Amino acid sequence: MSNFRRVKEISRRSLLGGAALAAPAAVGLGGLIAERGAGSARADDGGDPGAGGHSGHSGHGGFSHATFEPGRTVDHEANGFHPTELLRDFDYGRTRRLAGGRVLREWEVIAEDREIEVAPGVKYEAWTYNGRVPGPTFRATEGDLMRIRFANGSEHPHTIHFHGIHPAAMDGMPGVGELRGGGQIEPGESFTYEFDAAPFGLHLYHCHVSPLAPHIARGLYGAFVVDPKQGRPEADEMVMVMNGFDTNFDLANEVYAVNTVGFHYVNEPIRVQRDALTRVYLVNILEFDQVNSFHVHGNFFNYFPTGTSLQPSELTDTVIQGQGQRGILELNFPYDGDYMFHAHVTEFAELGWTGFFRVGP
Amino acid sequence: MEAGTRVERGVGGGLPSWLLGVAPLLVIAAAIGGFALLGGPGLGDRNGPPAEELAVERTVLRPGEIELTLRNDGPDPVEVAQVAVNDAYAPFVAAGGREVGRLGSTRLVVSYPWIEGEAYEVFVLTASGGTIDAAIPVAAETPEADASFFGLMALLGIYVGVIPVSLGMLWLPFMRRLGAGWMGALIAFTIGLLAFLAIDAALEGLEIAAGAPAAFGPTGLVFVGALGAYLALAGVDAHLGERGRRAGGSAAAGGGYLALLVAVGIGLHNLGEGLAIGSAYATGALALGAFLVVGFAIHNTTEGLAIVAPLRESGPPGLARLAALGLLAGGPAVLGAWIGSVAFNPSLAALLFGVGVGAIARVIVQIAPVMRDAAGRLLYPVSVAGILAGMAALYVTGLLVTV
Numbered sequence: 043m044s045n046f047r048r049v050k051e052i053s054r055r056s057l058l059g060g061a062a063l064a065a066p067a068a069v070g071l072g073g074l075i076a077e078r079g080a081g082s083a084r085a086d087d088g089g090d091p092g093a094g095g096h097s098g099h100s101g102h103g104g105f106s107h108a109t110f111e112p113g114r115t116v117d118h119e120a121n122g123f124h125p126t127e128l129l130r131d132f133d134y135g136r137t138r139r140l141a142g143g144r145v146l147r148e149w150e151v152i153a154e155d156r157e158i159e160v161a162p163g164v165k166y167e168a169w170t171y172n173g174r175v176p177g178p179t180f181r182a183t184e185g186d187l188m189r190i191r192f193a194n195g196s197e198h199p200h201t202i203h204f205h206g207i208h209p210a211a212m213d214g215m216p217g218v219g220e221l222r223g224g225g226q227i228e229p230g231e232s233f234t235y236e237f238d239a240a241p242f243g244l245h246l247y248h249c250h251v252s253p254l255a256p257h258i259a260r261g262l263y264g265a266f267v268v269d270p271k272q273g274r275p276e277a278d279e280m281v282m283v284m285n286g287f288d289t290n291f292d293l294a295n296e297v298y299a300v301n302t303v304g305f306h307y308v309n310e311p312i313r314v315q316r317d318a319l320t321r322v323y324l325v326n327i328l329e330f331d332q333v334n335s336f337h338v339h340g341n342f343f344n345y346f347p348t349g350t351s352l353q354p355s356e357l358t359d360t361v362i363q364g365q366g367q368r369g370i371l372e373l374n375f376p377y378d379g380d381y382m383f384h385a386h387v388t389e390f391a392e393l394g395w396t397g398f399f400r401v402g403p
Numbered sequence: 404m405e406a407g408t409r410v411e412r413g414v415g416g417g418l419p420s421w422l423l424g425v426a427p428l429l430v431i432a433a434a435i436g437g438f439a440l441l442g443g444p445g446l447g448d449r450n451g452p453p454a455e456e457l458a459v460e461r462t463v464l465r466p467g468e469i470e471l472t473l474r475n476d477g478p479d480p481v482e483v484a485q486v487a488v489n490d491a492y493a494p495f496v497a498a499g500g501r502e503v504g505r506l507g508s509t510r511l512v513v514s515y516p517w518i519e520g521e522a523y524e525v526f527v528l529t530a531s532g533g534t535i536d537a538a539i540p541v542a543a544e545t546p547e548a549d550a551s552f553f554g555l556m557a558l559l560g561i562y563v564g565v566i567p568v569s570l571g572m573l574w575l576p577f578m579r580r581l582g583a584g585w586m587g588a589l590i591a592f593t594i595g596l597l598a599f600l601a602i603d604a605a606l607e608g609l610e611i612a613a614g615a616p617a618a619f620g621p622t623g624l625v626f627v628g629a630l631g632a633y634l635a636l637a638g639v640d641a642h643l644g645e646r647g648r649r650a651g652g653s654a655a656a657g658g659g660y661l662a663l664l665v666a667v668g669i670g671l672h673n674l675g676e677g678l679a680i681g682s683a684y685a686t687g688a689l690a691l692g693a694f695l696v697v698g699f700a701i702h703n704t705t706e707g708l709a710i711v712a713p714l715r716e717s718g719p720p721g722l723a724r725l726a727a728l729g730l731l732a733g734g735p736a737v738l739g740a741w742i743g744s745v746a747f748n749p750s751l752a753a754l755l756f757g758v759g760v761g762a763i764a765r766v767i768v769q770i771a772p773v774m775r776d777a778a779g780r781l782l783y784p785v786s787v788a789g790i791l792a793g794m795a796a797l798y799v800t801g802l803l804v805t806v
Contacts (some may be wrong), residue, residue, distance in 0.1 A: 289532025
């Protein structure tokens with residue numbers, strides 16, 4: 043916890059300022075004519091695909107977009123995960139076919155407390171599933187049997203609450219699953235969640251121990267994809283979990299991001315192919331703020347809310363999601379270049395939730 | 404006495420006394436060193452996370468740039484990680500390094516296209532995720548400290564300090580015409596003025612101290628400054644008084660001496676006043692309006708009156724002497740304005756306001772005896788009325804600058 047210190051201006055300010063208001067006409071004591079203002083903030087959406095990462099710093103007196111201190115990045119190795127790799131990391135589990143032809147998918151998940159760097163130089167005491175934030179992106183096909191063995195290696199009680207269709211005992215809900223050994227999982231204990239992959243679409247999971255806000259905001263969440271039986275069109279697929287970090291515990295986020303590290307995809311733009319289908323699994327798990335949003339520059343996308351229909355609901359360039367909402371985006375980039383994507387809640391965008399697609403042949 | 408000496412000899416043996424004086428210091432140093440070296444045996448680590456505290460000492464705005472001077476006034480080192488202006492992270496350079504040790508300071512030069520007249524909230528994110536806020540209520544470019552700016556500040560100091568004080572002195576011929584019985588009343592009036600200035604300076608100093616980094620104990624500095632100035636002036640006075648008596652001082656010389664004291668006290672007060680004005684101007688909070696300058700002028704004119712009151716009964720003072728007194732009382736406003744505009748430091752300001760308070764208190768004590776009536780009383784109807792009138796005069800003219 044940090045101590046909050048607001049420094050007052052010299053006390054005379056108000057007094058003298060008031061006097062100045064009473065007679066704004068300045069006495070001719072020799073004026074100081076100043077160059078005001080300076081650089082304008084412009085969104086850097088052009089760009090040369092061959093160029094390096096966006097430093098965001100265009101010299102004295104201005105910048106092209108909000109950024110962290112130039113030249114500093116997060117130590118991904120120490121974090122134990124890399125947002126660029128995490129993007130396309132879908133976890134299908136250990137798979138085997140059950141009698142009758144049904145597919146069983148099994149995963150091991152460990153909750154662990156871990157310090158992660160959410161912005162260059164800013165450490166955060168996170169609670170994680172498998173040491174990463176967001177947790178693994180589980181992926182199954184509609185009708186598969188999912189079995190997740192959860193061991194709580196954290197100092198705090200946790201659960202995994204999956205969105206989806208399943209019996210109450212498998213809900214990861216303290217006070218509900220206890221009779222069957224589930225419910226709240228104390229430190230050192232474990233439990234195996236088992237349920238059918240249904241319905242198809244894009245879902246999420248998170249801890250459901252009370253108090254809920256910190257148990258989610260500390261990092262215990264992830265995406266969970268159920269593919270329709272017939273599959274979806276071939277595409278370059280990626281998962282984006284929109285999150286944020288309340289680093290000073292004042293119930294408001296200081297850092298916003300997709301996949302945890304602020305401005306990561308500014309420093310390392312996401313490379314995508316021109317004229318190829320790109321599919322984004324977009325989940326909003328942001329705590330403390332009512333809504334989050336996704337906006338892409340220079341393009342439009344088909345939006346499939348919750349991914350539960352194969353028909354898009356809208357062709358748009360901006361979607362809004364409340365906490366727990368998610369949807370699938372499909373788009374094609376017809377031109378090469380760098381295209382920014384960011385929350386159109388501009389405050390979030392400039393506090394870290396900004397990235398670039400780098401389109402090339 | 405005899406017994407005491409013998410006991411000392413008994414304990415110290417034949418050791419020289421300087422060694423006896425130094426030995427405890429050495430033992431204390433060794434104990435502290437050992438304690439620190441062993442990491443405070445038995446005490447363990449701190450309870451809970453480190454307490455990060457940074458205070459913003461100074462904010463400078465240049466086109467496209469905001470510069471913050473931060474001081475660590477907490478018990479633990481603080482590492483600056485990122486900086487955001489109005490909820491947008493901004494590129495910055497930590498000119499004094501990102502790590503700020505206890506009592507250390509650093510300068511953050513933040514690139515940000517700020518716009519004149521708007522309000523800004525800067526937050527500094529530390530390595531542990533803590534935030535330190537700095538508010539810029541009204542953005543205005545900080546003036547460059549070049550020759551013309553120093554000239555401007557000097558002119559301002561002369562307008563609000565030297566000229567009004569000198570004008571106030573023009574009452575001297577009038578006062579000399581007044582009957583002898585008026586002396587007590589005039590001195591009482593002067594004391595009233597001074598008392599008001601002391602109260603004003605004390606409040607001002609404490610207010611600045613409240614916003615200053617806690618590291619240097621700014622509230623304590625106000626009192627240290629006051630006590631220090633009081634004692635220093637008392638010491639100087641004792642020294643000069645000794646010499647004066649040896650030289651066979653007269654009543655007239657006494658009057659001149661009192662006038663000098665009053666001028667010194669008011670001068671130290673105007674140093675703080677100039678500091679406040681210079682700082683307010685530099686941060687854009689002060690427009691040099693005619694109203695303000697006139698207000699200060701009227702306010703400070705009464706100070707001139709206070710200086711010449713003790714001269715009533717001495718021979719006609721030379722113009723040069725009067726000018727010197729005026730400069731002594733009003734000139735520090737120029738110095739204060741310079742310091743305040745280019746190197747404002749809240750801890751220093753708190754100390755200087757304290758010095759003003761102490762100086763004035765000493766002057767009051769010094770000139771109070773002159774106020775005694777024939778019966779030797781300090782407080783009698785005329786003197787009380789004079790003191791109240793003096794305070795009222797400054798209060799009312801003060802309204803001109805505080806409206």
